[in-house]
Amino acid sequence: MKKLFVKHSLKIILSAILLFAAAAANAQDARLNFEKLNGLGERARDVVEVNIDGKLLDLAKRVMVKTNDEDAKKIGQAISGLKGIYVRVFNFENENEYDIRDVEEIRSQFQTPGWVKLANVRSKKNNQKIDVYTMFTGEVMSGVAVVISESKSVALVNVIGPIDLDLLAEMSGKLNIPKIDIERDAVTKPKN
Amino acid sequence: MKEDYLWDKTGGDPEIERLENALAAYRFQENDTPLIPSLPAKVLAFEQKPARRFYKLAFAAAACLAFAAAGSGVWFGFYNDKTTNRDSAKTIEPEKIVAPRNESKVDNSPESLVEKTEVSTAGKDGNYKQFARSKFVKVHKNIQPVVYRKGAKPANVEVEAEVKLTAEERYAYDQLRLALSITSSKLKLVKNKVEGVEEKNVARKGGR
Numbered sequence: 001m002k003k004l005f006v007k008h009s010l011k012i013i014l015s016a017i018l019l020f021a022a023a024a025a026n027a028q029d030a031r032l033n034f035e036k037l038n039g040l041g042e043r044a045r046d047v048v049e050v051n052i053d054g055k056l057l058d059l060a061k062r063v064m065v066k067t068n069d070e071d072a073k074k075i076g077q078a079i080s081g082l083k084g085i086y087v088r089v090f091n092f093e094n095e096n097e098y099d100i101r102d103v104e105e106i107r108s109q110f111q112t113p114g115w116v117k118l119a120n121v122r123s124k125k126n127n128q129k130i131d132v133y134t135m136f137t138g139e140v141m142s143g144v145a146v147v148i149s150e151s152k153s154v155a156l157v158n159v160i161g162p163i164d165l166d167l168l169a170e171m172s173g174k175l176n177i178p179k180i181d182i183e184r185d186a187v188t189k190p191k192n
Numbered sequence: 193m194k195e196d197y198l199w200d201k202t203g204g205d206p207e208i209e210r211l212e213n214a215l216a217a218y219r220f221q222e223n224d225t226p227l228i229p230s231l232p233a234k235v236l237a238f239e240q241k242p243a244r245r246f247y248k249l250a251f252a253a254a255a256c257l258a259f260a261a262a263g264s265g266v267w268f269g270f271y272n273d274k275t276t277n278r279d280s281a282k283t284i285e286p287e288k289i290v291a292p293r294n295e296s297k298v299d300n301s302p303e304s305l306v307e308k309t310e311v312s313t314a315g316k317d318g319n320y321k322q323f324a325r326s327k328f329v330k331v332h333k334n335i336q337p338v339v340y341r342k343g344a345k346p347a348n349v350e351v352e353a354e355v356k357l358t359a360e361e362r363y364a365y366d367q368l369r370l371a372l373s374i375t376s377s378k379l380k381l382v383k384n385k386v387e388g389v390e391e392k393n394v395a396r397k398g399g400r
Contacts, residue, residue, distance in 0.1 A: 050371040052364070060368035063361050075372060085371045121385045130382055146378050157375045165379055168372065172380035 029114055030135045030143020032158045036105045037088055040098045040154060044090040053084030053160070075171055083161035088154075095151040096127075103149045106156060107131060110145065118144075126150040 041047050052060065064076035092098060110117070114135045121130035128150045135143040144165065146157040197205040357365070 048370075048374065050367055050374070052367050052371055056364045057368065059361055060364035063357065063365040064368065079372070085368070085375065087371045087374050089374060119382050119386055121382065121389065123385070130385060132379075132382055146375070146382065148378055148381070155374070155378055157371075157378055159375065168376045169379035169383045170376075171372075172376040 029112065030145075030158075030160050031084070032086070032106060032109055032145055032156070034086065034088055034106070034156065034158075036102045037090070037154075037156070040090045040102060043092065043097050045093045046089075046091040048087060048089035050085070050087040052086075057082065057084065071171060074167065078164040078167045079161075081162040082159065084158075085160070086156075086158040088156045090154045092152045097152075098154060100149065103147065103154055107147055115145070126152070 041049075061076060061079060061082070064072050064079075067073060067076070090098065109115075110131070110133045114137075115133045116136065117131070118134050119130065119132040121128070123129075129148070131145075131147045133145045134141055135145075141162040143161070144157075144159040144163060146155070148155040196203045197208055
């Protein structure tokens with residue numbers, strides 16, 4: 001019995017490693033590549049870029065869960081499994097100032113296996129195109145991506161990990177947007 | 193040695209008699225005061241030390257002071273713990289932004305704050321750690337206890353208490369709220385669009 005176990009232990013370990021690697025790879029696949037959007041930033045009037053993952057996200061989740069605000073607590077529980085959230089918003093002064101092909105390249109990433117289309121809206125008004133995709137690992141949601149392109153703006157949201165979409169949509173307007181002191185930040189921003 | 197001589201001096205014992213004669217000078221006399229024999233030169237004289245009353249008092253005083261110091265230290269430590277616990281409970285609560293009274297004039301949508309957020313978000317290399325370090329704020333303890341009358345609200349109930357979060361916590365929390373607010377607004381937009389399309393379809397079917 002022992003000999004059998006020893007003989008097959010290497011195979012068992014290898015298969016476990018492969019399974020783990022596959023799971024990790026699946027988790028990573030939910031991350032979109034935003035490199036193509038760098039060109040949009042140069043032409044945009046306003047740019048919002050938010051990257052939260054790792055320890056920063058853990059820290060923020062801890063603060064959110066401990067808060068006295070019931071809405072924030074509810075959201076904190078909803079995002080407890082979140083691994084990362086990446087947001088890009090570009091607003092342009094005039095219409096069609098950006099190359100739509102850059103956005104289409106982002107959309108082409110949804111063709112890779114794993115992504116499932118959740119919603120697709122096309123409107124001639126403002127040339128609006130909305131795509132919502134999710135990725136599942138087994139029965140667990142491993143990522144969500146929202147791409148909204150209009151004639152004067154482009155917005156992309158990439159969430160890694162399980163998240164309650166309905167709750168988040170319901171919370172729209174209830175999450176207090178943090179006040180950001182521009183002058184203070186301009187003074188204290190470290191010089192690179 | 194004959195024991196009778198030692199008992200009642202009967203008989204004779206030359207050895208004992210010799211010893212008695214040698215020590216005759218020290219024989220007890222009722223009227224004589226006892227003589228303290230002088231010590232031979234080789235033996236050092238014993239100097240009688242004075243009574244240690246002073247040291248006893250000093251040690252007693254020192255012990256009292258030490259006890260008093262220990263007791264006061266424990267008491268102050270206990271008192272400070274009480275006030276610290278009260279303050280640390282506040283440090284966890286995040287700052288709740290008070291909405292302006294006339295909300296109709298203020299556009300709180302994420303896009304309207306895009307201009308403001310441009311400077312404050314992480315740099316293009318995502319170097320938020322340096323940014324947070326430069327903004328670290330020292331937190332001072334508020335030792336004065338807050339006393340409320342029974343049933344009365346504290347004076348600053350209208351103004352949200354300033355939360356003592358570290359700069360890194362504040363930054364992380366703000367960034368997450370910003371990201372979630374943008375995400376929720378986009379999801380809400382999608383939801384409204386989808387529901388709007390569905391309503392149109394229902395209306396069209398009803399019209400036929």
